[in-house]
Amino acid sequence: MAALIETKKLVKAYKSGDGVSTILKGIDFSVERGEFVSIMGRSGAGKSTLMYQMSLLDEPTSGDISIDGTNTRHMSEKEKAAFRLRKFGFVFQDYALMPELTATENIVLPLLMESYTFTQAQAMAADALTRVGLGHRLHNVPSQLSGGEQQRVSIARAIAEQPEILFADEPTANLDRESAKVVIDLFLELHAHGQTIIMVTHEEEYGHVADRIIRLDEGSIVSIEKGVRHAHARKQPTKKQSKK
Amino acid sequence: MFSLLNIRVGWFLAWRQIRRSSVWTTSLIIFVMLLTFLNLVVVTGILVGLVQGITDLYRLQETGDVIVSTLDTKNYIEQSPQIISFIQTLPQVEHVTARYIVNGSIEANYKTRTDPNEKPNESGAAIVGIDPVAENAFSGIARNVEEGSFLAPGDFDSVVVGSQLIAKYSFGEIPGIRPLKNVGPGSVVRITVNGQTREVVIKGILIDKANSPLSSQVFMSAAQLRTLAGRDDYSVNQVAIRLKKGVDEVAFKDLLVRSGVGRFAKVQTFEQAIPNGVEDVKNTFAVLGNAISSVGLVVASITIFIVIFINALTRRKFIGILKGIGISPQAIEVAYLLQSMFYALVGSSIGLIILFGFLVPYISAHPINLPISNTVLVAPVGETLLRVVLLVLATLIAGYIPARMIVKKNTLDSILGRN
Numbered sequence: 001m002a003a004l005i006e007t008k009k010l011v012k013a014y015k016s017g018d019g020v021s022t023i024l025k026g027i028d029f030s031v032e033r034g035e036f037v038s039i040m041g042r043s044g045a046g047k048s049t050l051m052y053q054m055s056l057l058d059e060p061t062s063g064d065i066s067i068d069g070t071n072t073r074h075m076s077e078k079e080k081a082a083f084r085l086r087k088f089g090f091v092f093q094d095y096a097l098m099p100e101l102t103a104t105e106n107i108v109l110p111l112l113m114e115s116y117t118f119t120q121a122q123a124m125a126a127d128a129l130t131r132v133g134l135g136h137r138l139h140n141v142p143s144q145l146s147g148g149e150q151q152r153v154s155i156a157r158a159i160a161e162q163p164e165i166l167f168a169d170e171p172t173a174n175l176d177r178e179s180a181k182v183v184i185d186l187f188l189e190l191h192a193h194g195q196t197i198i199m200v201t202h203e204e205e206y207g208h209v210a211d212r213i214i215r216l217d218e219g220s221i222v223s224i225e226k227g228v229r230h231a232h233a234r235k236q237p238t239k240k241q242s243k244k
Numbered sequence: 245m246f247s248l249l250n251i252r253v254g255w256f257l258a259w260r261q262i263r264r265s266s267v268w269t270t271s272l273i274i275f276v277m278l279l280t281f282l283n284l285v286v287v288t289g290i291l292v293g294l295v296q297g298i299t300d301l302y303r304l305q306e307t308g309d310v311i312v313s314t315l316d317t318k319n320y321i322e323q324s325p326q327i328i329s330f331i332q333t334l335p336q337v338e339h340v341t342a343r344y345i346v347n348g349s350i351e352a353n354y355k356t357r358t359d360p361n362e363k364p365n366e367s368g369a370a371i372v373g374i375d376p377v378a379e380n381a382f383s384g385i386a387r388n389v390e391e392g393s394f395l396a397p398g399d400f401d402s403v404v405v406g407s408q409l410i411a412k413y414s415f416g417e418i419p420g421i422r423p424l425k426n427v428g429p430g431s432v433v434r435i436t437v438n439g440q441t442r443e444v445v446i447k448g449i450l451i452d453k454a455n456s457p458l459s460s461q462v463f464m465s466a467a468q469l470r471t472l473a474g475r476d477d478y479s480v481n482q483v484a485i486r487l488k489k490g491v492d493e494v495a496f497k498d499l500l501v502r503s504g505v506g507r508f509a510k511v512q513t514f515e516q517a518i519p520n521g522v523e524d525v526k527n528t529f530a531v532l533g534n535a536i537s538s539v540g541l542v543v544a545s546i547t548i549f550i551v552i553f554i555n556a557l558t559r560r561k562f563i564g565i566l567k568g569i570g571i572s573p574q575a576i577e578v579a580y581l582l583q584s585m586f587y588a589l590v591g592s593s594i595g596l597i598i599l600f601g602f603l604v605p606y607i608s609a610h611p612i613n614l615p616i617s618n619t620v621l622v623a624p625v626g627e628t629l630l631r632v633v634l635l636v637l638a639t640l641i642a643g644y645i646p647a648r649m650i651v652k653k654n655t656l657d658s659i660l661g662r663n
Contacts, residue, residue, distance in 0.1 A: 052656055057568055057655055057656045057659070058656045078572075081567065081570055081572065082570065084568065084569065084570045085569065085570020085571075086570070088570075090565075090568060090569055092565065092659070096561070096562070096565040096659075098257075098562055098566070099562075100260050100261045100263075100264040100265065101257075101260055101264075105256075105260060108256070109253065109256060109257065109566075109571065110569050110570055110571060112249075112252060112253050112256055113249065113253050113570055113571050113572065113575065114570075115249060141264070157569070
């Protein structure tokens with residue numbers, strides 16, 4: 001399989017007082033199309049920072065990131081934003097839903113930015129919410145949903161346009177066990193349909209469901225392990241992948 | 245920035261934020277916008293209306309819509325009877341009054357003055373000879389007689405006196421006028437015109453604003469003043485004309501000039517006849533009003549700035565996430581611009597309804613009774629709409645700056661809440 005994301009000598013350093021604090025110390029790493037990868041490590045290991053670099057939310061200090069064969073080093077902020085909109089889906093730890101928008105509207109918003117008509121966007125949102133089991137919560141605002149439901153809305157927003165890569169940053173950290181399991185099952189279902197997923201987590205139980213587990217410590221990869229789902233069959237590619 | 249896509253997404257976001265935000269907060273912001281709008285319009289409108297009240301008073305009591313008066317080179321209007329007759333035949337005319345005006349003096353208590361060195365209780369005054377019926381029909385002057393009564397047809401040796409000539413009612417001394425002490429209706433006074441003196445009785449006192457043209461005049465019957473002034477050719481000094489509703493005073497003035505009246509008299513519309521200074525005062529008050537109102541505009545801008553800044557600051561994380569998932573920063577800025585515009589437009593619209601639906605008609609029907617004039621609220625539609633545009637523009641700028649400040653922050657820093 002061809003690498004969908006590839007990082008080469010990826011370094012991220014921050015100014016810290018008079019000195020420099022290096023969070024990522026030359027990461028070489030790749031993710032294949034359709035792969036489910038967990039990035040794990042203890043707090044401060046650099047796992048979220050690595051995800052932010054790969055998802056183009058942050059600028060590495062040095063090194064290269066190639067996505068689908070495109071080197072992103074010289075992309076402008078505008079190009080990166082367009083790239084994120086078209087190719088990525090995001091799930092954040094705290095759901096990151098706009099409080100004034102209903103579940104449907106939270107999903108419709110990025111779709112409008114992609115020039116879908118309002119009717120098309122609404123239909124896609126309803127479909128995505130149904131896929132995550134929230135077909136009955138279309139018109140509820142986040143405050144009327146439980147944490148687990150909010151995270152499922154967040155997943156629905158991320159997958160509504162069937163992105164090439166789904167980035168999830170600690171998606172289960174704020175959830176109770178039951179809700180966390182629902183979210184992980186959703187990821188597995190998406191993955192089974194060919195979705196590439198990169199998930200940052202510190203929870204061993206959920207990290208192990210991936211194909212591969214990348215362990216970070218002090219900014220370096222310390223191990224790459226196979227997950228329990230390594231041999232999970234992929235049924236079909238995503239819409240965007242099939243477009244290519 | 246204002247691509248259709250950004251406006252579309254911005255509108256989607258803005259409208260939902262407005263719809264689902266606290267009703268009280270939205271109402272409060274709109275209320276501030278409403279007050280700002282009214283402040284912008286009403287302060288200037290009242291200041292201009294103050295002078296407009298004076299102008300209206302002159303138009304009502306002195307000039308009418310068009311006034312025919314003595315040429316600068318003459319002492320009276322030649323061919324007066326023919327001119328008056330001609331004007332009265334014109335169908336555009338509603339009322340006409342002709343006035344004889346001469347400078348004279350009025351003296352009281354001359355019978356009780358024993359000391360020849362004592363300053364006489366006397367004042368200079370414009371003595372105006374009128375037909376009481378025509379003058380009252382023209383200006384409703386009789387309504388201003390608050391003590392005593394107005395002249396009746398055939399009254400002889402009777403005068404009505406303006407309040408500025410009576411110490412009891414005077415607003416203070418004005419050059420050339422020394423208010424008379426100890427006089428009122430029934431008092432006998434001496435009128436002197438062209439060296440001719442006549443004893444008359446004060447029949448009534450005209451009480452009005454200090455700036456009223458009536459306040460420093462003495463009115464008597466035209467017949468008696470003609471005799472007193474030796475004006476036996478019936479040549480008057482003023483012919484004031486009130487036109488029927490809808491008649492254009494400029495066109496009517498031109499008609500009079502073309503008809504030959506202009507050869508014997510000065511023909512002016514009320515705007516031309518009003519002293520030049522009045523227009524200057526009006527413009528000065530308009531500038532002052534705008535200066536005062538602009539403070540309100542600054543306050544409104546700061547209010548919107550704070551509201552949008554706090555809104556954007558508390559949503560910094562969401563703004564970061566929106567940017568993170570690919571929403572363009574411009575669409576987010578448009579959302580805040582549209583919210584600001586919404587507050588300004590709703591506030592202004594309610595203001596317009598209050599202004600033209602209530603304030604202007606009400607104050608027009610019940611002018612504010614201030615010492616110098618019956619003040620109305622002047623709010624021309626064009627200038628008022630210009631103020632709406634000003635308010636919206638100021639609000640847009642005030643809304644855009646904080647939105648831009650927050651939106652341009654680093655996306656990841658916003659998501660993570662880092663400074």
